[in-house]
């Protein structure tokens with residue numbers, strides 16, 4: 001396996017408060033990592049460090065580059081979508097294509113045009129004539145047309161309708177992703193990307209509290225619809241969460257014994273969103 005990004009004890013503080021706290025991540029080629037955390041958890045700050053946009057403690061290696069010292073060289077192979085898509089308002093869409101082709105050695109104009117052709121955005125339109133969601137789409141078209149080894153997506157679908165969000169993730173897998181690249185993505189709509197993630201890292205108050213492959217995380221956590229008579233016994237196994245709706249109590253367990261759980265009621269596999277809520281609740285206690 002080829003390691004594309006490593007962070008070693010990455011930390012960042014603002015006004016004496018650690019907003020990123022000793023984050024250790026290793027991201028290999030082929031991985032699509034979801035960095036998931038509540039508002040203010042430190043996701044964007046981690047990205048800024050990886051992209052060399054801020055100073056930090058610890059060390060970061062991206063494709064063999066030090067992002068703070070070798071940013072220009074690194075950015076030939078790294079593409080980034082920030083959580084706020086900003087494009088010059090006076091520019092026409094077609095001018096943005098020409099501009100990107102001029103400044104980025106790995107920009108494929110035909111790819112960007114093919115993506116835009118699937119939208120109802122006219123190339124002659126000025127950015128200021130487009131809706132917020134359309135501007136995001138132009139931005140995505142420009143970034144996904146860069147043949148980058150590393151793609152960093154910070155809330156890439158913010159402001160897009162559900163059809164366009166789905167279209168974006170399909171496009172990401174079919175036209176951008178390949179085994180020699182990696183993608184790190186944050187979103188608060190974890191249920192929409194769960195199926196594409198190979199790996200997940202949960203971050204809370206600057207610390208990574210869980211990091212593993214999606215497969216192993218799914219094996220580790222179990223949801224049980226607990227039969228009424230088994231409630232006390234189930235509580236003894238210390239569930240992460242317990243929700244009662246219309247007389248049915250569903251509990252989330254971490255690393256519990258399958259035989260013990262099946263004696264309590266029906267077992268199912270939780271979604272990443274269920275696991276996220278469970279882990280965040282436990283860490284906050």
Ligand SMILES: Nc1ncnc2c1ncn2[C@@H]1O[C@H](COP(=O)(O)OP(=O)(O)OP(=O)(O)O)[C@@H](O)[C@H]1O
Pocket residue numbers: 014019037038039040041042043044045046083
């Ligand atoms: N320039 C700054 N000056 C001071 N504090 C900052 C600065 N940038 C970020 N922070 C603080 O760092 C913490 C982490 O912010 P960050 O933007 O990394 O969170 P996030 O996980 O991306 O959140 P969200 O999901 O809301 O986008 C927050 O408490 C934020 O207030």
